[in-house]
Amino acid sequence: MEQQKLNLPSSVSDKLTSLCREFSVDESLARALILASSGGNMNFCCFSKHSQKTNLSLPRPTLCDVDTEFVFQRTRWGLFGIYGFIARRLQFEGWLTSLLYPFQNIEIGVKHIFKLSLTYSGDELISAYNYGHPRYVGTDITNNDFVQKTRSYM
Numbered sequence: 001m002e003q004q005k006l007n008l009p010s011s012v013s014d015k016l017t018s019l020c021r022e023f024s025v026d027e028s029l030a031r032a033l034i035l036a037s038s039g040g041n042m043n044f045c046c047f048s049k050h051s052q053k054t055n056l057s058l059p060r061p062t063l064c065d066v067d068t069e070f071v072f073q074r075t076r077w078g079l080f081g082i083y084g085f086i087a088r089r090l091q092f093e094g095w096l097t098s099l100l101y102p103f104q105n106i107e108i109g110v111k112h113i114f115k116l117s118l119t120y121s122g123d124e125l126i127s128a129y130n131y132g133h134p135r136y137v138g139t140d141i142t143n144n145d146f147v148q149k150t151r152s153y154m
Contacts (some may be wrong), residue, residue: 006031012102021145032153037081046076072096080109100105126150
């Protein structure tokens with residue numbers, strides 16, 4: 001099976017490279033996380049009914065009601081498949097649908113990887129990107145499928 005490659009418009013690819021340099025994030029990891037999270041689909045949007053994470057006390061657009069914000073925070077958006085609640089934690093106050101814009105999504109995604117990298121590295125960082133923090137059953141990471149999928153793109 002041929003390895004999937006991330007094909008981005010050159011302006012988006014250049015922005016990713018620039019942000020990875022600025023935040024000292026491994027660009028091959030960032031690209032692999034994009035492929036594992038969204039398959040490289042800039043329009044990726046997936047609501048997670050099982051996600052328990054929201055913080056409705058964080059700033060949001062004035063006209064965004066609580067019910068809409070609740071749904072948007074539990075939705076994964078764009079290239080990096082960024083959860084809305086993650087964007088809010090990183091002080092993003094705009095409409096979460098803006099995460100479908102590649103430049104906005106890449107900025108939040110790289111910042112998120114950088115923040116995780118202050119605590120985790122290697123497989124634990126990939127696991128934390130997917131789950132919020134590494135989760136173990138014994139000595140095994142519980143989301144090892146995502147970790148291995150990400151590694152296969154590196």
